[in-house]
Structures are given as C-alpha cells and as structure tokens.
Amino acid sequence: MGENLPEGGFGLYLHWPFCQAKCPYCDFNSHVAANIDQARWLRAYEAEIDRIAAETGPRLLRSIFFGGGTPSLMAPETVAAILDRVRLRWPMANDIEITLEANPTSVEAGKFRAFQAAGVNRLSMGVQALNDMDLRALGRMHSAEEAVQAFDIAREIFDRVSFDLIYARQGQSAADWRRELQQALEMAVDHLSLYQLTIEPETVFGRRHAAGKLPNLPDEDAAIDMWEVTQEICDAAGLRSYEVSNHARQGAESQHNLIYWRCGDYAGIGPGAHGRLTSSAGRAATEALRAPGAWLEAVETQGSGEVPRETLSRDDQLSEFLLMGLRLREGVSLDRLTRLGGARLNRPISELEAEGWLSQTEGRLAVTVTGRPVLEAILRRLLTD
Amino acid sequence: MTDLSHIRNFSIVAHIDHGKSTLADRLIQLTGTVAERDMKAQLLDSMDIERERGITIKANSVRIEYPAKDGQTYILNLIDTPGHVDFGYEVSRSMRAVEGSLLVVDATQGVEAQTLANVYQAIDADHEIVPVLNKIDLPAAEPERVKAQIEDVIGIDASHAIPISAKTGLGIPDVLEAIVTQLPPPKGDRDAPLKAMLVDSWYDSYLGVVVLIRVMDGVIRKGERIKMMKTGAVYGIDKLAVLKPQMVDIAELGPGEIGIFTGSIKQVRDTRVGDTITHEKRGCAVALPGFKPSIPVVFCGLFPVDANEFEDLRDAIEKLALNDASFTYEMETSAALGFGFRCGFLGLLHLEVVRDRLEREYDIDLITTAPSVVYQIYMRDGTLRELHNPADMPDLTLVDHIEEPRIKATILVPDEYLGDVLKLCQDRRGIQEDLTYAGSRAMVVYDLPLNEVVFDFYDRLKSVTKGYASFDYHLTGYRQDNLVKMQVLVNDEPVDALSMMVHRDRAESRGRQMVEKLKELIPRHMFKIPIQAAIGGKVIARETLSALRKDVTAKCYGGDATRKRKLLDKQKAGKKKMRQFGKVEIPQEAFINALKMDS
Numbered sequence: 001m002g003e004n005l006p007e008g009g010f011g012l013y014l015h016w017p018f019c020q021a022k023c024p025y026c027d028f029n030s031h032v033a034a035n036i037d038q039a040r041w042l043r044a045y046e047a048e049i050d051r052i053a054a055e056t057g058p059r060l061l062r063s064i065f066f067g068g069g070t071p072s073l074m075a076p077e078t079v080a081a082i083l084d085r086v087r088l089r090w091p092m093a094n095d096i097e098i099t100l101e102a103n104p105t106s107v108e109a110g111k112f113r114a115f116q117a118a119g120v121n122r123l124s125m126g127v128q129a130l131n132d133m134d135l136r137a138l139g140r141m142h143s144a145e146e147a148v149q150a151f152d153i154a155r156e157i158f159d160r161v162s163f164d165l166i167y168a169r170q171g172q173s174a175a176d177w178r179r180e181l182q183q184a185l186e187m188a189v190d191h192l193s194l195y196q197l198t199i200e201p202e203t204v205f206g207r208r209h210a211a212g213k214l215p216n217l218p219d220e221d222a223a224i225d226m227w228e229v230t231q232e233i234c235d236a237a238g239l240r241s242y243e244v245s246n247h248a249r250q251g252a253e254s255q256h257n258l259i260y261w262r263c264g265d266y267a268g269i270g271p272g273a274h275g276r277l278t279s280s281a282g283r284a285a286t287e288a289l290r291a292p293g294a295w296l297e298a299v300e301t302q303g304s305g306e307v308p309r310e311t312l313s314r315d316d317q318l319s320e321f322l323l324m325g326l327r328l329r330e331g332v333s334l335d336r337l338t339r340l341g342g343a344r345l346n347r348p349i350s351e352l353e354a355e356g357w358l359s360q361t362e363g364r365l366a367v368t369v370t371g372r373p374v375l376e377a378i379l380r381r382l383l384t385d
Numbered sequence: 386m387t388d389l390s391h392i393r394n395f396s397i398v399a400h401i402d403h404g405k406s407t408l409a410d411r412l413i414q415l416t417g418t419v420a421e422r423d424m425k426a427q428l429l430d431s432m433d434i435e436r437e438r439g440i441t442i443k444a445n446s447v448r449i450e451y452p453a454k455d456g457q458t459y460i461l462n463l464i465d466t467p468g469h470v471d472f473g474y475e476v477s478r479s480m481r482a483v484e485g486s487l488l489v490v491d492a493t494q495g496v497e498a499q500t501l502a503n504v505y506q507a508i509d510a511d512h513e514i515v516p517v518l519n520k521i522d523l524p525a526a527e528p529e530r531v532k533a534q535i536e537d538v539i540g541i542d543a544s545h546a547i548p549i550s551a552k553t554g555l556g557i558p559d560v561l562e563a564i565v566t567q568l569p570p571p572k573g574d575r576d577a578p579l580k581a582m583l584v585d586s587w588y589d590s591y592l593g594v595v596v597l598i599r600v601m602d603g604v605i606r607k608g609e610r611i612k613m614m615k616t617g618a619v620y621g622i623d624k625l626a627v628l629k630p631q632m633v634d635i636a637e638l639g640p641g642e643i644g645i646f647t648g649s650i651k652q653v654r655d656t657r658v659g660d661t662i663t664h665e666k667r668g669c670a671v672a673l674p675g676f677k678p679s680i681p682v683v684f685c686g687l688f689p690v691d692a693n694e695f696e697d698l699r700d701a702i703e704k705l706a707l708n709d710a711s712f713t714y715e716m717e718t719s720a721a722l723g724f725g726f727r728c729g730f731l732g733l734l735h736l737e738v739v740r741d742r743l744e745r746e747y748d749i750d751l752i753t754t755a756p757s758v759v760y761q762i763y764m765r766d767g768t769l770r771e772l773h774n775p776a777d778m779p780d781l782t783l784v785d786h787i788e789e790p791r792i793k794a795t796i797l798v799p800d801e802y803l804g805d806v807l808k809l810c811q812d813r814r815g816i817q818e819d820l821t822y823a824g825s826r827a828m829v830v831y832d833l834p835l836n837e838v839v840f841d842f843y844d845r846l847k848s849v850t851k852g853y854a855s856f857d858y859h860l861t862g863y864r865q866d867n868l869v870k871m872q873v874l875v876n877d878e879p880v881d882a883l884s885m886m887v888h889r890d891r892a893e894s895r896g897r898q899m900v901e902k903l904k905e906l907i908p909r910h911m912f913k914i915p916i917q918a919a920i921g922g923k924v925i926a927r928e929t930l931s932a933l934r935k936d937v938t939a940k941c942y943g944g945d946a947t948r949k950r951k952l953l954d955k956q957k958a959g960k961k962k963m964r965q966f967g968k969v970e971i972p973q974e975a976f977i978n979a980l981k982m983d984s
Contacts (some may be wrong), residue, residue, distance in 0.1 A: 013943055195939040224934045245939050246739045260943045274944040285947055310947070327941055357911065375937040377911050384957040 007336065008264025009357045010056075011256050012086060014045065017292045020103075021325045023139040024204035025197060029272035029290050030069045038078045044299040046085045051304060053089035056267065056277065061323030063097040063256035066120070074103035076114030077082065083119040086283040097160075097255040104150035105142045105249040106225070112157045120159040122254075124193070125151060132170050134317040139204075148367055150185055160252065162191035167226050169197055171216040174225040185237045190252035194230050195245045196223055215289055227373055244327045244372065261324045263317075271305070276312075314341050317364075319383050325372050326375060331366025345378040348382050387460050392641040393568045394462045394483035394510075394599070398504050399496035400855060400983065403489050404519040406550035409447070409465060415557050416449045416461075416471035418629050420580065431642060433742030444479045444585035446597055446643050447630040453565045460705040461564055464599075464644040469499070469730030473859060475585065476503060478659045480510035481675065482584045482599035482643065486569030488535070492518040492526035492548070494827065495534050497855035498797045504539055513568050516546035517560060522553055538823045566715070573640025578669040579662070583613070584643075587658040588708040594650035598662060599643045601673065606637040610665040610834025611648070614672040615657050619665050621650035653708040677982065679711035682860060683736055683839050684773040686717050686754035686882070687743070688725030690973060692961075695724045701747035702726055705739065712739055719773065721964050722752055727774055735838055752977050755885055756839040759861055761788040774781055775884040776858065779791065781921065789861040789886075790835040793818070795828065796846070798854040803827045805849040813837035814866075814888055828870050833858070834866065836886065871896055871925070874917045878967040881978055896926035899979065906975035908941075908956055909933040914969055 019030045060243050064086060066079065079100065087094075099122040100115055103107055114122065127147045129135050133142060142150070142301040154161045165184055184192065199209045199217070218226065234240060239247040246254065247335050259266055268275030268286055272295075275286035288305040289295040295305040312320070318340040325332035326361060334342075342349075349365065352358040357371035372377055399405035413419050418609055442783035449461040480486075486507040490496055494807065504924060508512055516535055518528050528548055535543040547554030580602040591593050599607070607625040607775055612618070626632040627644040638644045651658060658679070662674035689698045702714050713729035728797050730736040736756060760772040763785045772778060772787075793816070798806050800822070810817070810831045819830035831843075836857065871892050873883035883903075887895050896918025903916050909932055918926040963970040 044677060060908060175407070194934075198939050220934050225936060244937050244941070260941075261948070266943055268943060272944070274947060276946070287947070319953055320946050323949050323953065324946055325940065355911070373935040373937055374911055374933055377933055377936055379953060380956055381911075383953045384960050 008262035009255075009258040009259050010059045010264060011065065011266045012049075012061060012090075012242060012276070013065050013067060013256075013266055013268045013270075013273055014071070014082065015268070015273040015288075016066060016068040016074055017271045018073055019068065019070045020073065021139065021141060022204075023373065024208075025138060027200035027201070027203050027206075028069070031292055033292070038075050041296065042081050043065065044296050044305070045082050045269060047299055048305055049082070049085050049089055051268045052275075052277075055279075056090075056265075058089075058091055060093055061086070061116060062093045063259060065098075065100070066100040068101055070103055071100050072108040072111065074117050076111055076227050079115055080118035095123055099125065099254065099256055102143065102150075102154070104147035104154075105144055109150040109153045109320075116157050119309065121158065123154045123155060123158045123160070124254075125163040126154040127151065127160065127184075128200045129165040129169065130165070130183055134172070138166065147247070148187065148267065155189060159286045160191070161189050161190070162193060162248075162254070164193040164195065166195050166197050167230070168218045172218060172226075174222060177226045178229050178233065181233050185233065185239070188237075188239065190239070190249040191254065192234070192239055192247045193245055194234070194247060196227070202239070203346040223302070226247060228282055231369075238315075240329070242329050244375065256350050258328075261328050263321050265323055269305075281311075282314045285312055318342060318345075322382060325377050326367050326379065329366065331364045334360065334365055335364050336366060345382055348385060352378060352381060387639070387642065389573060389641045390570050391457060391461045391758070392462070392571055393485070393564050394464070394571055394641065394643060395485045395487060395564055396464050396466050396479060396483050396507070397487045397489055397570055398500060398514075399489035399519075400491070400494075400500040403494065403497070403500070404489040404551045405489055408487070408489055408517070408519065408549070408557075409463060411551050411554055411557045412449060412461075412561065413447060413462065413630070415554070415561065416451050418447065418449050432445075444475060444597060445630065446584075446628050446645075448643065449629075451561050451565065454562060455565075460642075461561070464643065466503075466839040469732070469734050471503070471735040473506075473731070474679060475658055477506050477510070477675070478582065479584055480506050480512065481673075482572055483512070485508075485515065485564070486515040487517050487552075487564075488514050488529065488541075489519050489538075489926065490531055490535060491529050492521050492531050493523050494532050496538050496797065496823070496830075497793045498857040499855055500644055501539065501795055501797075502857040502859070502928050506555075510879060514541055515560075515563050515567050516541065516543045517552050517556075518546050521548040522550040522555060529598075534823050534826075538828065571641030573600070574602045575604060575640055577602035578667055578675065579605055579611070579664045580669045581605060581638075581662040583656055583660040583662055583978070584883060584957050585658055586650075586653050588653050589647075592647045594653050595645050595647055595920050596650070596662075597643070597645050597873055598638070598655055600638050600640055602640055602641045603638050603664075605633075605646070607663075611646075611662050612665045612668055613656065614661040614663060614668075615676060616655060616660065618650075618655060620650055622646050623648050643870045646725060649708075654706065654710045654890070657710065662727045675957060676761075679731060681711065681713050681759075682729060682835065683730045683732055683756050683758060684727060685730075685756040686719065686722065686725050686752075686774070687740065688719065688726050688752045688754070690750035690752055690962075698726070698743070698749050698751075701726070701743050701749055702746075704760075709739070711735070719754075719776070719882045720966070721880050721971070722754070722973075723964075725752075733843070752973070752980065754882055757886060758790050758836045758839060760868065760886060763788070764970040772886070775870050778884075778886070779805055786865050787868045788865045789868055791861050791864050792833050792835050792838060793861045794833050794838070794856060794858040796829045796831070796854055796856050797823075797826055797828050798850055799817060800825055800827050803829070804848040806846065806854060807844055808889045810850055813842060813867075814891070823909040832861065834864075837888075858966065869920045872904070872919050873899055874915075874919055875903065875916045875966050875971065876969045878968060878969070880971075883979060889920075890922055893925050900926045901973065902929040902979055904928040904930050906978050907969070907971055910969060912968070927970045 017029055017031050018033050093197050100120045101124045104127050128138055130144045132143050141298045199205050216257050234247045241247045242253050264275055265278050269293045272290040274286045277284050286309050299305040321340055359368050408690045445465045447463050451461050452458045464479050464483050466476050532543040532546055547559045581598040581600045584597040586596045607622050609622050624647045626634050626921055659676040663669045689695050711731050714726045717725050717727040753793055762770040762772050765785045815831040816831040821828050867889040867891050868886055871885050871887050873880045900916045900918050913932045914930040916928045917924045962973045
C-alpha cells in the first residue's frame with residue numbers, strides 16, 4: 001500500500017472552532033460561544049480520530065496541527081488527551097511537529113507551559129500587528145506590548161515559535177511596514193508568516209469594503225511595494241520565503257503546512273476541517289460539517305462528522321498539485337507532474353517559461369521570482385485552457 | 386354596405402403622451418363599441434411593447450357606429466397610425482386611407498416636433514384637420530397660447546379647436562359631432578373595378594396573415610379571388626370583417642369602407658404596405674400611386690451572448706422577419722462576437738423594437754453592435770457599393786469618395802435650452818437651416834448626417850434639455866464628406882466588432898472615448914496592453930492597460946485547496962465567454978459595455 005500513497009507525508013489537522021471574538025477580516029470557520037463542554041468535545045474528537053485511523057491504518061504521522069478558531073482557548077488537558085489518543089492510533093515520527101495556534105494574550109501565555117507538557121512543540125502566534133491602533137482596527141483583543149510579552153514567554157518554553165503579521169492594512173505605507181517588519185525580525189526566532197490583508201466578502205471587512213467604508217487600503221502598487229520590502233528584508237535577515245507568505249530559516253519550515261503544499265495526505269478532524277486521504281480506491285477530499293453544534297451531534301449520533309466525500313479525478317489532482325505546489329519556492333516535481341497527466345500542459349508551461357514566469361531546474365518546475373506575485377494569473381494560464 | 390355620405394374616416398395625429406390612445410379609448414367607450422367590461426387602456430395597441438412604451442408600431446383600425454345629432458347613424462372608421470419617424474412610410478399610407486385627422490395637442494405642452502411631422506403628412510394627404518386641445522382640465526393648461534401656437538407653427542385655423550379631457554371624458558361628444566360635421570365623407574365608385582389599399586398587415590396565430598384594407602372603388606366580397614398588384618400574388622378571401630375592434634364578419638366592403646380580410650397568406654412578407662388590391666379578373670388598370678418598398682436605413686449586428694444560442698437566434702429572426710417586411714438580415718461572423726446577423730431597420734426605434742422582441746418573445750440575450758447607416762462608396766472603377774458594415778470597408782486606395790445619408794431634423798425646444806441644442810447640432814456636423822420662435826419655444830431645423838444621430842444624439846438631446854425638447858427627422862439624401870473607418874486595436878490586434886465609420890474631424894474624440902472605455906473594461910493581463918484607435922495605419926488615440934502586478938492569494942492551506950480548485954474550474958467554464966485577440970482575452974461583457982448605444 002505504501003507506494004500508492006502520495007509523496008508529501010501524512011499529517012493530522014484538528015480544528016477548534018471557537019474564538020473569544022470574531023475578527024473582522026477572518027473568514028475561517030470560527031464561532032463565539034459562552035460555555036463549551038470540553039469533555040463532550042474531547043469525546044467527539046476521540047471518536048473521529050478512531051474513525052479515521054480505522055480507515056488509514058497505521059501510517060507514520062509527521063505532524064499534528066491544532067488550528068481554529070483559537071485552539072489556545074482549549075484546556076491543556078483536552079489537548080493532552082487528544083494527543084494521547086492520536087499516539088494510540090498512529091505511529092509518530094521521531095521528529096513529529098506538533099503545532100498549536102495561540103493568541104498572544106497574557107491569559108493564554110499562562111497556559112503555554114501546560115500545552116508544552118501535553119506534547120505541543122511548536123507555537124504559532126497570531127500577533128498580526130505591532131502597533132495598538134492597527135490591532136484595534138483589526139479587532140484584536142491584545143495590545144502590542146502584551147503580544148511581545150506573550151511571545152517572550154513562548155520563546156522560553158518552545159524551541160519553535162512562529163508568529164503571523166498582516167500587512168497592507170488601512171493607511172499603512174511601505175515605509176511603515178518596513179519599520180514594523182524590522183522590529184518583528186528582531187523578535188523572530190526562525191519562522192514568520194506575513195500575509196497581505198485580504199478583504200474576504202463574507203466578513204465584516206468585506207461588507208464595509210462593499211459599502212465603501214474601508215478607506216485608505218493600499219492599492220495594488222503599494223501592495224507590491226510592501227511585498228518587495230518583505231522579500232528584501234526577510235532575505236537579508238536569513239528568513240527567505242519558502243512559500244508565498246511563509247518565511248523561515250533553512251530547516252525551520254512548518255512541516256505541517258508543507259504537507260498541504262506538497263499534496264500529501266492529511267486527516268481533517270473537527271467542524272469544517274478538510275482532509276485529503278489516498279487509498280487504493282483513489283484520492284478523496286474530505287470535509288466535515290461546518291457548524292460546531294451540527295458536527296458534534298453528527299459525530300455523537302451518526303458516528304461521523306463528515307459530509308459526503310468527493311473523489312478527486314486525475315485532473316482535480318493535477319490542479320491541486322499545481323495550485324498548492326507552485327506556492328513553494330521549491331516548486332513541484334516534474335516526475336509527479338507527469339504521473340498526474342501534466343504532459344497536456346506542456347504548451348502553456350513552455351510559453352510561461354519563455355515569458356519568464358516559470359522555470360525548470362533539476363527535475364522541478366517552479367515559479368520565478370517575478371512570477372510569484374502573479375501566481376493566480378499563472379495558474380489560470382495553466383489550468384483554465 | 387353603407388352609403389358614402391354616412392361614412393367618416395379619420396386618424397389621430399398627436400405627439401407621444403399627448404393623449405392619442407386615451408382619446409381613442411374614449412371614442413370607443415362613449416359609442417358603446419366595446420362593452421364596458423371589455424375596456425382596457427390603449428385598446429388599439431396590442432403589442433406589449435406598444436403598451437409599455439406608449440407608442441403605436443402597427444396600424445390598427447376600429448369601426449364606430451355613431452348616432453349623430455341630425456338623427457342619422459354614421460360609421461366612423463379610425464385608423465390608429467404609427468407615430469414615429471421610423472415608420473414614416475407606413476404613416477403616409479395610413480393617412481391616404483382616411484379623409485381627415487384629429488390633431489390632438491396637449492394644452493399644457495403645446496406643439497411638439499413629432500406632431501409637426503405627422504400633421505404635415507396629414508396635410509400632404511389633403512386631410513381636413515380638426516384641432517383638439519387635450520388635458521384642458523389640468524391647471525397648467527394654456528388653451529389660448531396653444532391655439533396661437535397651432536396657428537403660428539402649423540398654419541391652420543385653431544379658433545374652433547375643441548377643448549377636451551380624454552381622461553375625464555370632457556368634450557368627447559363634441560369631438561364625435563365634429564367628425565361628422567367637419568370631416569368630408571369619402572369618395573368612390575361602387576361600380577368601378579375593385580381598388581383597395583393595403584394599409585397594414587400582421588400575423589395572427591389563429592387566422593394567419595390579416596390584411597387591413599381601405600376600399601377606394603368597387604366592392605370586395607367574401608369568397609372572391611383578389612390580386613395584389615405589386616407582388617402579383619392571388620388569394621381567395623376566406624374571411625372578411627370589420628374591427629370593432631374585435632373582428633365582426635361582414636359580407637362585403639364597399640367604397641370608403643375599412644376592414645380586414647384573410648386568405649391563406651403565409652407570411653406578412655408576402656404583403657406590401659401601400660400595395661393595391663383588386664380582383665383577379667376584371668381588375669383595375671392602374672394601381673394607387675405612392676407605393677414604395679421599404680428600405681432599411683440603420684444597420685447593426687445582433688449576436689447571441691451565449692454562442693450556443695446562435696441557432697435559436699436564427700429561428701427567432703426568421704420568424705420575426707416573416708411578420709416584418711421592413712426588417713432585413715444576413716449572417717455575419719465576427720472574431721470578437723462569433724456568429725450573428727447583420728440586420729437592417731427603418732430607424733433606431735425599429736431597431737430597439739426588434740431587439741426587444743427577440744429578447745423578450747424569444748428569450749435570447751443579445752449583443753448589439755454600434756448602429757451604422759448605409760454609406761455609398763464610389764469606387765475608382767466607377768462602380769457604387771453600399772456599405773452596411775464598417776468591417777466590409779474596401780481598401781481605401783480603391784475608393785474615390787464616400788457619401789453618407791443626411792437628414793432634415795426639426796427640434797422644438799424651450800428657449801432656455803436653445804444654446805445647448807445648437808451646440809449639440811453644431812458638434813454633430815449640423816448645418817442650421819431655420820430658427821424660428823413660437824411663443825417661448827424655438828423651432829430649429831438642421832441638416833445633419835444620419836450617422837451622428839444614430840450614435841447617441843437622442844440621449845444627448847434629452848440630457849441637455851432635461852427632456853423638454855422634441856425631435857423628428859426625415860431622410861433628405863446623400864452627400865459626400867470626409868469619412869473614414871476607425872479601427873480599434875487591442876495589443877496590436879484589430880477588434881472587428883468595434884470598427885466604425887466616423888467623420889475625420891470627429892475621429893480623435895470618438896477614438897479617445899473608446900480606448901478610455903476599453904481600458905476600464907478589459908481585465909489586466911500579465912503584460913501591459915496597448916489599446917489604440919487608428920485610421921488606416923495611423924494611431925489617433927492610445928491608452929495602455931498596465932500589467933497585473935499582484936494577485937497571489939495570501940493564505941492557502943489544507944482547507945483552501947478545494948475552494949481554489951473549484952474557482953479555477955469556474956474560471957475555465959467562464960473562459961467560454963472570453964474572446965481571444967492574440968494573447969489578450971476580452972470578456973464578452975466588455976464588448977457589450979463598449980458597444981452600449983448610450984456610450
């Protein structure tokens with residue numbers, strides 16, 4: 001069975017759908033709830049772990065990721081119990097990466113040591129901005145100072161700590177961003193996620209934007225300037241981008257996220273979680289019910305929180321392979337591309353190469369430095385003809 | 386059969402909204418022609434488009450029996466004529482079928498340009514004209530001023546004008562009485578060979594083609610065989626009826642009478658407005674004068690938005706054409722828009738009506754290319770070509786000169802807007818022919834190129850006069866001018882659907898307008914795209930659409946793969962609605978918007 005499994009490894013994603021407050025830019029599956037029965041949720045996660053493990057058999061697990069929502073709101077005991085159950089069902093790699101997303105508030109920082117004791121070995125913190133005014137505009141509950149303090153605590157406890165920043169915020173200039181990023185790099189350990197603010201339609205920002213009430217957003221020219229500042233400063237600091245928005249020292253890349261981009265397999269557990277599972281029957285896209293209550297009830301009464309699966313055709317797999325893989329600096333393997341039927345893309349690939357958007361080296365196809373900011377246009381050329 | 390002295394035939398001349406249809410409704414109502422429960426507004430306008438727009442496109446007729454004050458009962462035949470310049474020929478035929486007209490003028494508005502054009506048609510047809518002042522019940526009514534205006538502008542005696550309110554019914558009995566006392570009875574010889582005029586025809590799904598006629602001489606009876614003198618076709622009369630306005634069978638129609646017949650005529654196309662109908666045997670020797678075949682003056686391309694609907698469009702156009710002899714079509718292919726039809730129309734309203742009917746009655750979304758007039762291209766070899774489509778413009782080195790159709794436009798406008806109207810006409814290469822005042826309104830007459838009018842003249846006129854101007858025109862002939870074909874190039878590739886004929890002096894501004902608009906409409910690509918307007922090889926306007934700089938999605942993790950894949954699948958499907966010009970993809974929406982007539 002091993003040779004049928006896709007390259008890219010196997011990981012587990014766990015979705016905790018609750019937040020203290022909904023951020024106005026976020027379109028993730030997150031909900032604000034007052035009383036959460038953690039014991040009941042734990043039982044549901046355990047049941048789902050059992051169900052998926054029965055399906056996959058004992059595959060070597062390379063990473064676990066607690067995402068959300070705000071998983072740092074979970075009781076550390078819940079995290080510990082989940083990890084115990086996972087350990088029971090799948091063999092773990094010696095260097096398994098176990099990441100938990102955390103808000104940088106003092107309350108949550110108080111739980112960091114307990115998360116570490118539960119088995120978490122990497123923390124990803126949603127810092128988002130380093131000035132209070134912008135944090136408030138982004139609807140964040142923490143102050144910049146609080147974030148810095150929480151981060152210091154995290155650094156002492158975890159070997160691997162990353163944090164997120166959002167740029168191209170309202171009223172932000174490239175010079176503002178340069179200063180802020182430099183400050184961030186002084187804090188940073190070995191990994192940073194730097195996202196351009198995206199106005200998603202189904203969010204508070206999306207509605208405000210549509211109503212013309214989100215003024216002073218940087219335009220495309222300003223955004224590209226900030227993108228270039230980002231590349232320049234991070235390269236100089238030794239935190240080169242390995243993916244569109246992710247920067248790391250060599251070897252410090254997020255193993256979990258690499259599974260997505262390398263089109264590996266991942267089990268998705270929790271409300272709205274997506275998974276990709278390959279078996280002798282083919283490759284399936286799994287998706288769980290989005291609403292937390294509905295998911296919980298389905299797990300409890302029907303023995304599964306999933307919605308009907310979608311089997312991915314070879315074309316679907318080819319699309320995903322490219323739309324995920326070309327986000328990586330390393331690009332995609334030409335061998336795998338060929339196996340997925342990539343030969344039919346030879347014409348657009350060679351055109352895009354000739355125009356300087358794509359390049360091939362050492363058996364891999366990757367987007368060039370100039371191509372990276374216009375990846376979606378490149379993908380359209382590749383995949384919509 | 387009714388004695389000639391007891392028949393009155395008339396039409397109603399009015400500007401749109403001045404109350405023609407309401408007056409007709411009242412006449413029908415007051416004489417009990419239609420039972421109260423069957424009354425509905427605009428009784429004589431049967432098409433949805435007619436009712437909605439408040440216009441009349443097809444002629445219609447109603448026969449009213451009226452017991453007059455002299456104790457005699459009269460037959461009054463009203464022919465409801467189209468009121469628009471596009472249908473000028475049809476109007477002239479309807480006018481020849483009656484002996485008098487009611488000139489209805491809104492007492493709050495006064496005489497408008499369209500009233501003028503139609504009243505001159507009535508005068509040309511030697512009508513007796515009875516002025517009627519409508520909306521007299523409104524506080525804004527100024528009957529004396531409007532009477533004076535009728536006398537000044539039209540030159541007929543308005544002292545006995547009948548004040549009415551078609552809405553309330555005030556004065557309607559006076560109108561009926563005036564029809565009998567002031568309009569002449571028709572003339573005609575019952576014993577002469579049959580001579581009837583084909584006033585209009587239409588398709589009825591139960592009866593087939595229905596032909597509206599006015600008998601001049603002789604008698605037509607059910608079961609007889611008749612001949613159309615122009616087409617030579619012979620038909621048997623299956624049904625003979627008068628319209629009240631529903632059909633009521635009648636055994637015969639004699640001189641002065643108006644009615645309809647059916648006779649296994651397959652297509653409206655087989656009937657010609659203005660043709661003379663006589664008996665197959667013992668027919669009349671000379672046809673009625675004034676017959677003209679209809680000639681389209683405005684052309685445009687009609688393309689289905691969805692290329693898969695081409696066959697549906699073909700069916701729809703063929704069906705529509707069966708019932709509209711004045712509408713012409715031929716297949717056209719465009720690199721930009723795919724397969725479609727080049728269609729000819731009597732004018733802009735006709736174009737809009739046909740397009741609306743195709744979209745509505747046949748449920749096809751259409752792209753309409755910029756309307757173009759018919760140019761006469763005089764070639765160096767002495768031949769003459771008619772150009773219906775700028776895309777077919779011959780090589781300039783072979784062209785000696787080009788002539789374009791001119792019109793005589795009459796515009797009535799309150800004097801505070803006169804300056805703007807003169808400027809608009811001047812900008813459109815107009816030559817002023819006349820400028821007179823009637824009260825506080827000015828009447829200007831301009832000689833204008835038709836192609837400047839088909840573009841967006843109407844809309845501009847409406848906007849500079851806040852809707853207070855009225856406008857009418859008729860074709861006067863062809864004249865040579867400095868005309869050129871302007872091409873649009875996107876990334877150096879010509880886009881055929883956007884080519885147009887323009888006057889050389891107007892080319893820069895039109896070209897600039899077009900390239901600026903396209904710059905907004907074409908999505909950015911990975912490279913910069915020059916958008917140019919050019920005459921021959923010479924670029925007259927240029928914009929550059931800058932290259933896309935950043936579109937990469939910031940976040941894309943496990944949960945996003947499905948969403949992004951489906952988005953790409955959707956874009957792939959959407960690509961069918963893109964047109965490829967070299968390396969540039971232009972969404973069909975961009976053409977639709979670039980070609981919008983109000984552009």
